Amino acid sequence: MLWLLFLLLACVAALVSCIRLCLAAVRAAAADAGPGTRRELTLYEAAFLSGGPHRAAELTLVSMAYERRMLLAHTGWATVVDQEARDPMEAAVIEAVGPGGQSPIAEVRTAAAAAPPVRELADTLVRAGLAVPESSRGTVAGAVRQVRAVALAVPVLAAAAVLAPGRGAPGGDLLSWFALPLLLSLCSLGIARFETYPYTRWASQAGRRLLAELPSGGRGSGAALTEVALRGTGAAGDPQLRAAFAVRSAAPRTL
Secondary structure, eight states: HHHHHHHHHHHHHHHHHHHHHHHHHHHHHTTTTTOOOOOOOOOHHHHHHHHHHHHHHHHHHHHHTTSSEEETTTTSEEEEEEEEEEESSHHHHHHHOOTEEEEHHHHHHHHTTSSSHHHHHHHHHHHTTBOOOTTTTTHHHHHHHHHHHHHHHHHHHHHHHHTTTOOOOOOOHHHHHHHHHHHHHHHHHHHHHHHHHHSSBBHHHHHHHHHHOOOOOSSSHHHHHHHHHHOOOOSSOOOHHHHHHHOOOOOOOOO
């Protein structure tokens, strides 16, 4: 009766993963239930709420590039033109570039995203009820990934049960038993899709309301920076800027 063991594994895995998903969704909803502070967002705050620390770092780089205080080459390198920072975020970017004044954009973005000014920005938004706390962030996404893995594993376990020696049930009847954990997993994924999507988010419900109120479109550097804050560097109007951020790793420069 080896098939019973496979069925038991499928049922337990489906039940445990679905319970974890439900608990994660409840905790995320509780953390997202606050009214939040009603105020106007800065561009840095909008960038963080839209795309997290890396988006805030990218916005800083693009802002300095628009002001000709930072050169962002299509080869994926950042060059500091003006070493004088106008705010802590710019100071973090300049420090991430390093004393040589040149570094790959990908490395600068990663280092600046982990800098103290970005952490302080996140803490401020969490205290204001506009950002999801780090303890709640990503828990639903992890639970969803686990349920997906179980949904893929159940057919494999069913096939193993059908091929297992000494099974006492016909193949069709046996597969109908495995349909129960599979149906439970798929239904949980469907509910999560409508109730908790997007699974990984930085802004709370109050933060998303403020983001929705930000003006989009228009012309000028201010409108362009707003688009980058809300949608990322792919929304930058300059093709060279888009190409610069598209480079994942830059080759070392040769003298």
